[in-house]
Amino acid sequence: MTRVALIAHDEKKPDLIEFAQEHETQLREYELTATGTTGKRLLEETDLDVDRKESGPLGGDLMIGAEVAEGKLDGIVFLRDPLRAQPHEPDISALLRICDVHDTALATNLASAQFLIEGLAE
Ligand SMILES: O=C(CO)COP(=O)(O)O
Secondary structure, eight states: OOEEEEEEEEGHHHHHHHHHHHHHHHHHEEEEEEHHHHHHHHHSSSSSSEEEEEOGGGGEEEHHHHHHHOOSSEEEEEOOOSSSSTTTHHHHHHHHHHHTTTEEEOOHHHHHHHHHHHHHHH
16 A cells, blocks of 8 residues: 655644645545654544654654655655754754655655645556
């Protein structure tokens, strides 16, 4: 089954939730994982089933990166906050890097997230 990770920084969580609600039918076809707080909000605010990792600052990005390294993920939507520094910036960079190492589809804004979700369906 196609596996997708959904992640958003705090300022971008409303965008991700809205995106997930709009694409709920499509996303239900995928096995979903998410960082802790993003996952909690997805469970509360959509009807999607989501496997939750640790919160990003506590290692969640690295847990998702490990799944990329193991070839367990087909795509990642990661809505980063481009206007604020994050305390766990090294973890974020590690996740982006490992996606490039393994050529795993990664969308970091809504426009590309749309392509990713539609592309994985094909
Ligand atoms: O910080 C994050 C990604 O770097 C997201 O973590 P949360 O979903 O736990 O807020």
